[in-house]
Amino acid sequence: MKKRVAIIGGGASGMVAAIVAAQNGMRVELFEKSVKVGRKILATGNGRCNISNQKITIDNYHGHYPSFVKEALKRFDAKAFFSRLGLEMVEGANGRLYPMSLQSSSVVDLLHYELKKLGVLIHLDTEVSDVQPIGNSFKVNTKEFDFILIASGSLAMPTLGSSESGYKFARTLGHEILKPFASLVQLVSNDPMVTEASGVKLDADLEIFVDGNAKLSVRGDLLFTNYGLSGSAILDISRTASFALSHGREVKILIDLMPALSFDGLKSLLLKRAKLELPSELWLNGVVHKKLIKLLLHQAKLPISSDINTKTVNKLAYAIKNLTIKIEATKGTKSCEVMAGGVSTKDINPKTMESKLVNGVYFCGEVLDIDGDCGGFNLHFAWASGYLAGVDLSKR
Ligand SMILES: Cc1cc2nc3c(=O)[nH]c(=O)nc-3n(C[C@H](O)[C@H](O)[C@H](O)COP(=O)(O)OP(=O)(O)OC[C@H]3O[C@@H](n4cnc5c(N)ncnc54)[C@H](O)[C@@H]3O)c2cc1C
Incomplete structure (x- = not known):
């Protein structure tokens, strides 16, 4: 038998x-x-x-x-x-x-x-x-x-x-x-300025922080969505985020939106543009995606129409290379791959x-x-x- x-x-x-x-x-x-x-x-x-x-x-x-x-x-x-x-x-x-x-x-x-x-x-x-x-x-x-x-x-x-x-x-x-x-799941942010950037896709460097401690860094696709963040780089760090969130820990993601440029390289580029005497939102236009400008000015603690000088250039270059987003949740079992x-x-x-x-x-x-x-x-x-x-x- x-x-x-x-x-x-x-x-x-x-x-x-x-x-x-x-x-x-x-x-x-x-x-x-x-x-x-x-x-x-x-x-x-x-x-x-x-x-x-x-x-x-x-x-x-x-x-x-x-x-x-x-x-x-x-x-x-x-x-x-x-x-x-x-x-x-x-x-x-x-x-x-x-x-x-x-x-x-x-x-x-x-x-x-x-x-x-x-x-x-x-x-x-x-x-x-x-x-x-x-x-x-x-x-x-x-x-x-x-x-x-x-x-x-x-x-x-x-x-x-x-x-x-x-x-x-x-x-x-x-x-x-x-x-x-x-x-392997998308991450949720409650920041309206993040979700307003929905549709922006770029290659970025990401570092995940749990209760202020750096845990993991990755490079890859980042996509802003109407709920928060997605893309292959987000999936790569999502396990760390999901585990921490399920234990009530604070999760933040630090994003370098321009990994190909050094901080000083970005600063010189911005200073060169400062000579164009454009209003700040136009001054950033063409450097970063339009939908990110409000978020970046906010993170740099600068008003929408701020004067452009060495100090503001420093703050903006810092925000572009260290954009910080607090993660509230994952998209959960309904959306995860595993x-x-x-x-x-x-x-x-x-x-x-x-x-x-x-x-x-x-x-x-x-x-x-x-x-x-x-x-x-x-x-x-x-x-x-x-x-x-x-x-x-x-x-x-
Ligand atoms: C959208 C998506 C994309 C993915 N892409 C990839 C990829 O490209 N590469 C990769 O490596 N992994 C990928 N994964 C993960 C991969 O699909 C899973 O890890 C893999 O399928 C797990 O295999 P499994 O046999 O354990 O479970 P499953 O493939 O989920 O099979 C389990 C089966 O059991 C059946 N079942 C459940 N309960 C019962 C029951 N009580 N009685 C009878 N039947 C039951 C279910 O209907 C199902 O058919 C992806 C997952 C998702 C959701």
């Missing part, structure tokens, strides 16, 4: 685990609450699916025990796995790996095809509401299985099928859940993804207390942890 495994969640990690377990002769049933598998994958990488990264290290991962990912990174090769499924891939900037078609649907279509080819029984539109251990087996909804794999993801973007159920099942089985919080926190990895075997507390129960993907940086690292961990679970399941 073939051993039976129930996989809860037909997302990135669940589909890979199902493929690997079925390839190795297991009887696999996949439960997916949405009407199709891989809905979140379709939305990844702005529809292009940044499936992995060629420059992965443990440093790209976070959680209470980031070294948990070591074995998964060592044993799973995303390029080899997806080539075997028939996916052509291209490398983009900073080691990011994409399907050559630049369409996430190519990835989902190939995974779905493989599942069907291997005879995995897919229950679509079927939410698992309960998981019960019965002797040496498990009851999932009304059916009995030898093993279960919880691959139900996190709460990030519930419109794409995310749910809390993985945390609920884990808790029922005696696992600890480390408080989930949004990561959730940090989740099922504590201290109770999971990093080589097999099996629970150390309950024999026969496995976890993989984002339901675990592991989250990655932006750049293909989250999908990579989802595939890799699903792969390890699938391999171990098929040895049972």
Whole structure:
């Protein structure tokens, strides 16, 4: 008799685990609450699916025990796995790996095809509401299985099928859940002058301060929006901001709007323009985006029509290179790409993804207390942890 495994969640990690377990002769049933598998994958990488990264290290991962990912990174090769499924891939900037078609649907279509080819029984539109251990087996909804794999993801973007159920099942089985919080998420500012700059996009240097202490600096895209700040640089520092805010700490972001110019270089440029004898708002026009002028004059504590002299030039150059914005909140679970926190990895075997507390129960993907940086690292961990679970399941 073939051993039976129930996989809860037909997302990135669940589909890979199902493929690997079925390839190795297991009887696999996949439960997916949405009407199709891989809905979140379709939305990844702005529809292009940044499936992995060629420059992965443990440093790209976070959680209470980031070294948990070591074995998964060592044993799973995303390029080899997806080539075997028939996916052509291209490398983009900073080691990011994409399907050559630049369409996430190519990835989902190939995974779905493989599942069907291997005879995995897919229950679509079927939410698992309960998981019960019965002797040496498990009851999932009304059916009995030898093993279960919880691959139900996190709460990030519930419109794409995310749910809390993985945390609920884990808790029922005696696992600890480390408080989930949004990561790779946009940040909210209540300053009307910040939101008035909505639409301004630039390349900037950013430094995040928590309770006045510098924590992290990044360089990249910054976008002013009608709620606050977005862009790749903001996503990169958002984990630090989100964690601090969830602990009631003060978060400020210091922005250098002109990283390409030194402070003295900027001052000389502004002084040269001072000779033009323009009103201050026009004097800055052409140097910075119009929508930023009010905010900069305010930060420099200068009136809208201020005299231009060495002192005002100093203050303005300082404001341009040290624009400080207080962050009130993140855009939360509804908008984030991933959730940090989740099922504590201290109770999971990093080589097999099996629970150390309950024999026969496995976890993989984002339901675990592991989250990655932006750049293909989250999908990579989802595939890799699903792969390890699938391999171990098929040895049972
Ligand atoms: C907009 C967006 C863009 C992203 N872009 C990227 C990117 O380009 N690169 C990258 O590396 N990462 C990206 N991510 C993150 C990445 O998509 C996730 O980390 C990854 O999908 C997690 O895989 P998973 O299998 O753990 O969970 P998911 O892929 O979320 O799959 C979980 C599945 O379980 C199902 N489910 C939940 N509860 C139940 C239940 N009780 N019963 C049955 N089914 C259930 C859900 O419907 C879902 O299909 C992005 C995320 C978002 C939201």
